[in-house]
Amino acid sequence: MKCGFLIGSVLMVLAGCSQFNAVSLYSNSASEVHPVDYFDRAMVFHDAQTSVVTGLRNTTCKEVRFEEENSFGGKDHLSIEWDTNRGCKYIGIQIPWANYAAKNLTPLVDCAAIEMAIRLEEGSLTNIPMFFGLVDYADRQCMTKINFLGMDDGLLDTAWRKVRIPLQAFKHERRGVNMAKIKELKIEFQRKGHVHIDEIKIVRYENPYAVEPDNSTHVIAGLPWNIGTTPDEWWGINPRYSSSFQFARKQRDESGIRGGDPMAVQAEVNTALPDAWNQFGVSFSDWKRVDMASLYTTAALGFDLMCSETPDLEISIHTFSGQRRQVRTKLQVTQLMEIGENRYRAYVPIRAFADFESLDWSALKEIRFLVKESARFDLANLRLIEFRGNPSNPTAWKGYE
Incomplete structure (x- = not known):
């Protein structure tokens, strides 16, 4: 009887076991850990007490100090003032972090960035003359610079702002740099300036403008093509x-091309003011590559311009790649067609840009506008349009939309 009861109990237990879910010996949560979490040498510079910095000898061209006041992270931060006009061929510092130990950055190349806090002594900039290099133990180095897309709000000024430089931007393969044995971070200074730098470290990074395999390039198969339909596609307007x-009310566009109306920009620039902000730019399409290689010779930039005096405006087209990355031209009075009181339609043929054929028209990135003298104007309805006329007299062509 007892034996029968025992056997029955065992069978009940075995039957109950069938209700348990299978549990893996190893948790899947480990696969969610980011490679940066495994990297124990992420801090590049914290302060003078915990970090090594070389190249500190001051010269007539360079003054490096550790300042405690208004630091971002540790007890102090780096203050560097320089001027290459005083006769120095090279100005720079080196940070061999982790006490010169070799750093293996290979697992981090596609998913991490060098982040730092930077502020200027005075003024504001979107393009600072500093270059950053990773140096391996064979003294091979790969250099890059700060892109305005990696700056908080797209600029640097007297407030601390975080800056991120993706490790991908160093393009180490082109220079043969061994990312498994990195010795130091090198910072090179050009022209002149005065910056404060603090809290340099390796952080997680996901590129918000990453190239996507399937739709990374927008091919322009026909014109017109609207440019700058959302605020995120513009920079320099804040x-x-x-x-x-500043952005004005959108202008109504009836073409229906590219799914939206181009943004309108109001400009009031006083170049007599110190550090006057005088440039802005716009992506051809969501900061992705744009291919118009089959159309550029029969295309023009078109936009509406509202002004009492023609602005001194330099226009440049920039690409993601190519031996030459930009071409420029200046807005001419002959490119303006009057359509009302103080209202004009501008036609700037691609063939009016100097050396336009040297550009890679399959890798277009952005258009930039530089206001060279004080001016007030509105710019709207920016687009690429068809143009088959004389680039020296574009308003004479009768084939515009």
Whole structure:
């Protein structure tokens, strides 16, 4: 009887076991850990007490100090003032972090960035003359610079702002740099300036403008093509930091091309003011590559311009790749067609850009506008349009939309 009861109990237990879910010996949560979490040498510079910095000898061209006041992270930060006009061929510092130990950055190349806090001594900039290099133990180095897309709000000023430089931007393969044995971070200074740098470290990074395999390139198969239909496609327009440019009410566009109306920009630039902000730019399409290689010789930039005096405006086209990355031209009075009182339609043929054929028209990135003298104007309805006329007299062509 007892034996029968025992056997029955065992069978009940075995039957109950069938209700348990299978549990893996190893948790899947480990696969969610980011490679940066495994990297124990992420801090590049914290302060003078915990970090090594070389190249500190001051010269007539360079003054490096560790300042405690208004530091971002540790007890102090780096203050570097330089001027290459004083006769120095090279100005720079080196940070052989982790006490010169070899750093293996290979697992981090596609998913990490060098982040730092930077502020200027005075003024504001979107393009600072500093270059950053990773140096391996064979003294091979790969260099890059800060892109405005990696800056908080797209600029640097007297407030601490975080800057991120993706490790991918160093393009180490082109220079044969061994990313498994990195010795130091090198910072090179050109022209002149005065910056404060603090809290340099390796952080997680996901490129918000990453190239996607399937739709990374927008091919322009026909014209017109609207440009700058959302605020995110523009830079240099932020009333919090400068009143030079702001978005106006969108202009109505009936073409229906590219799914939206181009943004309108109001400009009021006073170049007599110190550090006057005088430039802005716009992506051809969501900061992705644009291919118009089959159309560029029969295309023009078109936009509406509202002004009492023609602005001194330099226009440049920039690409993601190619031996030459930009071409420029200046807006001419002959490119303006009057359509009302103080209202004009501008036609700037691609063939009017100097050396336009040297550009890689399959890798277009952005258009930039530089206001060279004080001016007030509105710019709207920016687009690429068809043009088959004389680039020296573009308003004479009768084939515009």
